[in-house]
Amino acid sequence: MVGCSASGSSAMEQQPPSTPGEALYKSQCVMCHGRKGDLGLSGAKDLAKSTLTEEEMNAVVTNGKGAMAGFGNTLSAEQIKEVVVHVRSLRADEVDG
Numbered sequence: 001m002v003g004c005s006a007s008g009s010s011a012m013e014q015q016p017p018s019t020p021g022e023a024l025y026k027s028q029c030v031m032c033h034g035r036k037g038d039l040g041l042s043g044a045k046d047l048a049k050s051t052l053t054e055e056e057m058n059a060v061v062t063n064g065k066g067a068m069a070g071f072g073n074t075l076s077a078e079q080i081k082e083v084v085v086h087v088r089s090l091r092a093d094e095v096d097g
């Protein structure tokens with residue numbers, strides 16, 4: 001559960017919240033999937049609407065699928081996990097459908 005956004009917490013730095021997965025997503029995935037996962041370049045599915053489980057997403061990102069190359073050689077297993085967590089958070093943002 002993510003409770004609060006920009007309220008007066010005494011964090012050391014006042015950067016917008018950013019996870020390692022979000023940074024990875026922006027550098028590795030945005031060009032095809034878009035910031036919200038819905039860009040759909042070369043037939044990419046809308047990640048915000050994906051019905052895959054976390055494990056299945058891990059497998060797609062590691063091994064690739066269709067026009068998407070795998071990231072198993074580019075990212076560590078840990079990084080792939082982080083970026084999948086971010087992808088899954090895109091879905092949560094889309095609840096208003």
Ligand code: HEC
Nearest residue numbers: 028029032042043044045050051057060061065066067068
């Ligand atoms: C070269 C463009 C490209 C890049 C870069 C890319 N993808 Fe994809 N992605 C695709 C395409 C195309 C598909 C659809 C593959 C298919 O179903 O044939 C896809 C499918 C997926 C799926 C499966 C969605 C579903 O419901 O089937 C996930 C999850 C995914 N990508 C995550 C990522 C993540 C995370 C990254 C960054 C680490 C990434 N992709 C980078 C093009 C890309």
